[in-house]
Amino acid sequence: MPRPTVDYSLYYVTGRSLLPTTSTAPLDSYLDHLELALQGGVTVVQIREKDVDGREFYEVARRSKLVCDKYNVPLFINDRLDIALLLSCHLHVGQSDLPYQLARHLLGPDRLLGVSVNTPDEMLDILKPEHAGMVDYVGIGPAFGTQTKKNLNPVIGVRGVRDVLQVLGDSEIKAVVIGGITPETIPNVLAQTPAPLLPSADPTAASPTKYRSLDGLAVVSSIAASPTPDVAARELRALFAQRDEYTTRLERGGEWSAEKVVQVAAELVDLLRSEEKKPLMHHITNTVVQNDCANLTLALNASPIMSTVSAEAAALSKLLGCLVLNLGTATVPILEVQTIAGREANRNRKKVVFDPVGVGATAYRRKAASDLLNACHVSIIKGNAGEIGALAGSSEVQARGVDSVGPGFKDPVTVVRTLAAREKLVVGMSGEVDYVSDGHSTFAIENGSEWQGKITGSGCMASSAVAVFAGLDHESGPLVATLAGLLVINIAAEIAAERTTVQGPNTFRSALIDECHNLTPEDVVKRARIKRV
């Protein structure tokens, strides 16, 4: 009998102690809860009963199997090979349980076997030719920290999950992600975990054309702790159904010419001027630039709100055009609010722009940026050369505090393209020339004024401009939004610098806001200096 083909989309690992009713739910209410979860769309169930006797585990598993059979959903037993054999169930083993080779030997050829994987080396071991056919799927994680399992392996983040998928490549072994998978974290997981496939196995390769994605999401408390497990399961299924949109977008590549970008940027300026399109821009930004960024946002005809309150982050995320996260004065409480707001924006499919101000300056900022990028999905990173270099792992360009120093990168195109391909987002690197890439297409913008380098917060304002365009409801996506935002602020800066009233940084600063307000689509078409590089 061949092993069954399984839809791993929503893999539910049960834990009676997590049910909302009591600390350890009575068996009947646990079974009712399980049945609702199955009605909501759970496609695989695993029974994980830690710290219970064999007899109790057997009884929970036996009764669960009757429910799962009713819905034709496969049931896996965690660790207890004896119970799996007795009940003709499938088996899941962790790295500290029975070795999977021995488990397969006793389980026989007909049952499915899954293994927990924490590292690329553990994945490589399963892929050895002598282990072929033993393992049907791997559970990769923990992606995030959870309350549900003692003795956790190290949290690997979405990047760690991607590293394991990279090794798994186009193998037929299926992969689910586990550990802290919730509606808030799923968009980031789906966006960040696809791993570029051959011909280039190098995750930083410039133009990967195919990606290995996850086959499913393994959840514990997102369903187990819900009083309405059917509703919870339905939401999780719907979120996972968006998986292919993320990879299609990655695989599509660039089809934009510089002329087309300018034309669309001008159309977007026009669109912004129509009142009903005014996007709401939630900034969680530094205390230095709040006023400038709010005024800049208004001058472009969008609506700013500079809230740093976690209690309203969820409500704001529903109303948003775009969320701006800025590392400028990132205190611990601000970073916490940024994480919450970023996840809420992800949940509501709103764009997030990240400005990693000063990330090259200190280890504290590097850790803060890394934690934020693991916690939520960012669509656009906009920074100066020192900041982008630090995120790319290069020390070629130095930072002095929040400023970038020196002449810049010898090969800026490769730096932005590589970072964008690796992080699967759009990177905008500001300076005398701005470089923007989505990992496929890269553009250089030559507009701008030297005055911008002489006022504080011109980079933060550039990020606000990018966010305004990212927050507009239109089809063209984050690459064009980044290009449009940078074109607009740099062209406005050029026009401002030409004013005879501009005598120094402070008069320039006011003139810049004025010219953002005055800017027309015709100015964009007439002045844009942009090329594909």
Ligand SMILES: Nc1ncnc2c1ncn2[C@@H]1O[C@H](COP(=O)(O)OP(=O)(O)OP(=O)(O)O)[C@@H](O)[C@H]1O
């Ligand atoms: N010498 C220059 N010539 C033309 N444009 C410039 C020049 N310097 C900066 N700019 C423009 O100014 C904007 C901000 O870039 P910059 O690299 O100065 O940001 P930043 O260092 O992050 O600023 P801050 O940290 O003060 O917010 C970008 O749009 C960039 O194109």
Ligand SMILES: Cc1ncsc1CCO
């Ligand atoms: C000067 C400064 N310090 C922290 S944020 C900021 C504004 C420019 O990024």
